[in-house]
Amino acid sequence: MSGAKSRLLEFFQNNVGKYFPLSELAKVAQVSDWPRVIRAMRLNDGYDIEHIAKGPHKGCYVMRSLKMNPAKPRGGIDQRIRYRILQRDASCCQRCGRGVKEKVKLMVDHKIPVEWGGETVDDNLWTLCAECNLGKKNWLSDENSEEMKEVMSQSSGIKRLERFFELHPHELLEPTRLGIISGIRDWERTLRHIIARPI
Numbered sequence: 001m002s003g004a005k006s007r008l009l010e011f012f013q014n015n016v017g018k019y020f021p022l023s024e025l026a027k028v029a030q031v032s033d034w035p036r037v038i039r040a041m042r043l044n045d046g047y048d049i050e051h052i053a054k055g056p057h058k059g060c061y062v063m064r065s066l067k068m069n070p071a072k073p074r075g076g077i078d079q080r081i082r083y084r085i086l087q088r089d090a091s092c093c094q095r096c097g098r099g100v101k102e103k104v105k106l107m108v109d110h111k112i113p114v115e116w117g118g119e120t121v122d123d124n125l126w127t128l129c130a131e132c133n134l135g136k137k138n139w140l141s142d143e144n145s146e147e148m149k150e151v152m153s154q155s156s157g158i159k160r161l162e163r164f165f166e167l168h169p170h171e172l173l174e175p176t177r178l179g180i181i182s183g184i185r186d187w188e189r190t191l192r193h194i195i196a197r198p199i
């Protein structure tokens with residue numbers, strides 16, 4: 001076990017149910033890529049650690065209990081998650097809006113693909129119809145996985161776009177690609193913000 005992992009594990013196990021901000025965990029881990037270490041603890045080892053997406057503890061990590069989750073296939077979306085996401089999205093494709101009424105096949109998809117470091121968390125999951133999903137997959141298959149892993153490891157949509165532009169100077173980039181990479185709905189506004197900012 002790596003030093004950072006054993007330090008984090010001991011810290012969490014001694015503080016079950018307490019919320020910790022990033023700054024505190026960085027101090028415990030003593031390495032810069034500690035979010036990756038925690039991700040591996042959750043997804044690969046099955047520790048009951050959660051990254052809080054909203055509310056007063058937004059951005060914090062917490063170990064919910066000492067119990068371990070049985071290992072799931074990497075990026076696996078089980079039936080419970082699938083049901084919850086379909087319910088949240090009112091059983092409609094989040095791109096074209098079609099749903100059960102239109103008799104389209106719906107699937108729950110990772111917005112940021114697992115191969116690019118996307119996690120199986122609600123914020124990274126959405127409902128797509130088979131057709132939109134296929135269209136998206138065709139776009140993604142043209143990207144370089146290693147490069148995208150690096151782009152996607154940036155902490156925000158704006159940083160992801162910046163890194164992507166750095167890697168593709170003097171290239172014409174299609175809006176669809178930029179939308180997928182930013183992972184944010186109002187990415188066009190974000191782009192205007194990047195352009196307007198003094199260098």
Ligand SMILES: [Zn+2]
Nearest residue numbers: 093096129132
């Ligand atoms: Zn669709």
